[in-house]
Amino acid sequence: ETGVTQTPRHLVMGMTNKKSLKCEQHLGHNAMYWYKQSAKKPLELMFVYNFKEQTENNSVPSRFSPECPNSSHLFLHLHTLQPEDSALYLCASSQDGSGGEAFFGQGTRLTVV
Amino acid sequence: AQKVTQAQTEISVVEKEDVTLDCVYETRDTTYYLFWYKQPPSGELVFLIRRNSFDEQNEISGRYSWNFQKSTSSFNFTITASQVVDSAVYFCALSEARNRDDKIIFGKGTRLHILP
Numbered sequence: 001e002t003g004v005t006q007t008p009r010h011l012v013m014g015m016t017n018k019k020s021l022k023c024e025q026h027l028g029h030n031a032m033y034w035y036k037q038s039a040k041k042p043l044e045l046m047f048v049y050n051f052k053e054q055t056e057n058n059s060v061p062s063r064f065s066p067e068c069p070n071s072s073h074l075f076l077h078l079h080t081l082q083p084e085d086s087a088l089y090l091c092a093s094s095q096d097g098s099g100g101e102a103f104f105g106q107g108t109r110l111t112v113v
Numbered sequence: 114a115q116k117v118t119q120a121q122t123e124i125s126v127v128e129k130e131d132v133t134l135d136c137v138y139e140t141r142d143t144t145y146y147l148f149w150y151k152q153p154p155s156g157e158l159v160f161l162i163r164r165n166s167f168d169e170q171n172e173i174s175g176r177y178s179w180n181f182q183k184s185t186s187s188f189n190f191t192i193t194a195s196q197v198v199d200s201a202v203y204f205c206a207l208s209e210a211r212n213r214d215d216k217i218i219f220g221k222g223t224r225l226h227i228l229p
Contacts, residue, residue: 045217090156101148107157
């Protein structure tokens, strides 16, 4: 049990579908993150939420839309994705923006067909 | 700009051998944090260690040890008497203190195979 739970673990979607990834943390952390891990690139930070406010959008295409309704939950809404968006999407949380370690979920393996 | 380089893409060693994973970083900040994470086949990243830039003491935790050298901008990780369960991808990462959002930059990772 890592304290950060992601669902679903695996997702296959067509390019015209709309789906959402969910992340939940029970660690009392105030910062949450979405990372993308693909075979050809290192881990890429996509979005950062600090105290429910989005503080970073790392030039992510608009077909990825994050939502943070409260400090424990983070969503990534997906629509009209491309095959190259297939990757492992990792959610993480940390106490706050003070250089503390981040705790990661197990990730959602996304395949876009 | 901040950057983390893990030059070793993949390493294979026989069980019980020692293995060192290299990490070289670049930053213009004087205050920063360095991390190592382990990613087993299950996918989640497991935090192993955090070091701040003012603490150059080497650290040992069981079979794991870390060698932080600011002079060479390196933060290497050694596993002693490796075990099959150590097989995973290991990521070195850097976070600059001035970045209030705790943005962590990762290296590309080193895939470690421990052969029985």
